[in-house]
Structure formats: C-alpha cells, structure tokens
Amino acid sequence: MVDISLFGWLAGPDGRALLARLAAADLRESNTLALLTDLRRDLPPDVAGAALTLARLRQRAADKFSRADALFFTPDALEQASGEAVSGWRARRFAAGGCTRIADLACSVGGDTLALAGLPGVSVVGLDRDALRLHLARANLAAYGRGADLVQADLRDPLPLAGVPAAFFDPARREAGRRVFSVHDYTPPLAVIERWHFRALGVKLSPGVNLDELEPYTRAGAGVEFISHDGDLKEAVLWAGDLGFGGRWASVLAGDGSGATLLPQNIPAPPVDRPRAYLYEPDPAVIRAGLLGELAAELELAMARLDESIAYLTADEAIPSRWARVWPVLDWMPFQLKRLRAALRARGVGRVTVKKRGSAIAPEELIRRLKLDGDGAAAVVVLTRIAGQPGVLICGEPGT
C-alpha cells in the first residue's frame, strides 16, 4: 500500500523511470511472481509492491483519464475518481454559469479538480481530509500542467473558504469497500450541504439515488441531472443555487465526451400500445430522468410504451438519435417457449442475443432451452411485458 514516503519515491526520478519500465511490461496477474522477483532484486518489497500496484492502476485508469500513465492513485481513489468525460461536462456547466472561483470539496486525488482547473480563467481550491490523497492530487495536477490550492480540511467543520461562491462536492459513497445507497450514509452525509452558503453548488450522487431523499433540496428549487457516458448511466448530480432549476434532466455523453441535454417539459409518457415496427430503448439517463414524453416530442414521433411499468417504447419509424437505441421488430408474441422457438426457426434464426426488462427469465437459461443450432441468421430476443403480460419480441440488429 502506498504511503506518503513511498509515494515521494515513486514520484521522484528513480520511481518515474521504474514506472515507465513497468508500463511496457506484461502486467497480467499471471506474471506477478516473475515481476515481483525481478523488482525485488533492487528494491525493498514494499516499494516493489507499490510500484507494481500503481503501474496496474495506471493501466486501469486509461478508461477514465487521457494521461493515466502519468497519474498517481490508490486503488480506492481510482475507483472513486470521476472520469474526464463526465468531470469535463460538469466543469463546463460551472463555466457556463460564470463561476471563476470554485471549490472542489472532497477532492481526493483530483479527478474533478483536474477538470475544474482546466477551465480557462478559473481558479480552484480543493479540500479533502486525507493527506495522502492531497499529495497525489498535487502530482496529478502537475501531470496535466494545471494548478489548484489544495487544503487539508474536514468538511464537517466550518469551511476555510472565504469568498468562494461556487462548489462541487463529491462525498464518498462507499463504506468499508461496500457501496452505500442512502444519502444519509454518504461520507460526509449529504445533509452537510445545509451548513454551506454557496451561490452555486453541484453534488455528485449515485445514479440510483432515492429521489425522495432529495426532496428537502428539490422542494427548495434544486434540480437533478442524470448523466450517461457511452450508454452507461454514470451519476446523478444535484444542482442547487444559480446552477439549479427545478426538475430532472438527462445529459447523454458520447464516447468522446461531447454531449447534449434533454430538458423536462412536463410531457406525459406515451400511452401503452402493442408493438409497432420499431422498438426503442431510451438511454438510461433519459429513463432515470423520467423523460419518455420529452423523448417522443424530441424525435417528433407518435410513440407508445409497451407497458405501464417498462421503459421500452415503440413507433412506426426508426429515427436514429443519441437518446435511444432502435431495433426493427420482426415479430412479437405473448411469451411461450415453444411458440418462440418455432417463430425463430421459421425465420432461419440460429443465434440470439437476449435483452430483457421486467422479465424474471435468465437469458442463458432461455438460450439453452431454445436449442438453436448456432447456424443461420442472428436475432435479438427481447423479453419484457406487453400491456401487463409477459411478452417477447424478435428484433433485427440495430440499424437493420
């Protein structure tokens, strides 16, 4: 485990040279013994272990950071760090709101500090209670050629921040390595924000946050943004003060970090109806923000829902968009194994991918029981509910 003195060595010239050498090595688990044996020829065991761990964390961090190979993490800190696409998206909201001095509260190793400090004309102060994480944040900012004031502080105490009008707060949502679900169990708990008086505040929450728990804040005018990246729902953000407005909205980011927002307009969800020519699976941020009516309006499509409780939509036309994936519906029926098998065979389908929403059937079990021969056409089988009953759709590949 890396501590401050070990980190100091790793960040120095010898450590950097060693990490560069490790970056080019075979770091798979199966090679651990060979790697450690080699490293321990010249280094004490704790240094060798810390170097190998960091080299592996840097590889893993490439998903989140463009300069991962120069950054410093602990395993937990990497797990908790915001990736560049989402942190950049949020940071631009602060910039668009005219914020020029921003506090990053619970900044850890700087996943968000990096993005905020990268905004032109913005100065950043990061606070965390963990001295090692602040050291790593300083090195990470240097790796990007960026700067911020970093201060060790406990957020439960009065904040040492005079004249800082805007803040981003990312409380820990893990306790002893396990996810916690209630905002009351975050570290520090969400209620700590009630002591603060920022003009603009964004708080990162888990994407599955119980919206009832946010009621004290949303009643006072705060809003909730759900953010997905590359089709994965990443987080919810509570925006209060100048950057908030009532309601829930969805921001959908592409792989390259560019994105767009679907805003609430109080449009009712489409009515329930039988499947039409195309099946739409809204992006998870759109679903979580409850914007099915807004999605139909955005696509200018007469859409229907397959079921009151399920977020699959259907329409007569396919309109490709960032807001939903679309599959052509080849057939559909109430769920019955024999009937499904016969329908697949009649179409010459030999391989299926199974998707499901609102069905208890395990995809692997269904594939086994369908006994398809593996040859022939591929299809997508969608297990769901259709107007309150278990149903199944046979779909082509997206875009076919």
Ligand SMILES: C[S@@+](CC[C@H](N)C(=O)[O-])C[C@H]1O[C@@H](n2cnc3c(N)ncnc32)[C@H](O)[C@@H]1O
């Ligand atoms: C989820 S991490 C923040 C991750 C960071 N935004 C990033 O992208 O790298 C939460 C941080 O909260 C800090 N923390 C927890 N309780 C705290 C407290 N009472 N005062 C200050 N920091 C605290 C932890 O040390 C940890 O670094």
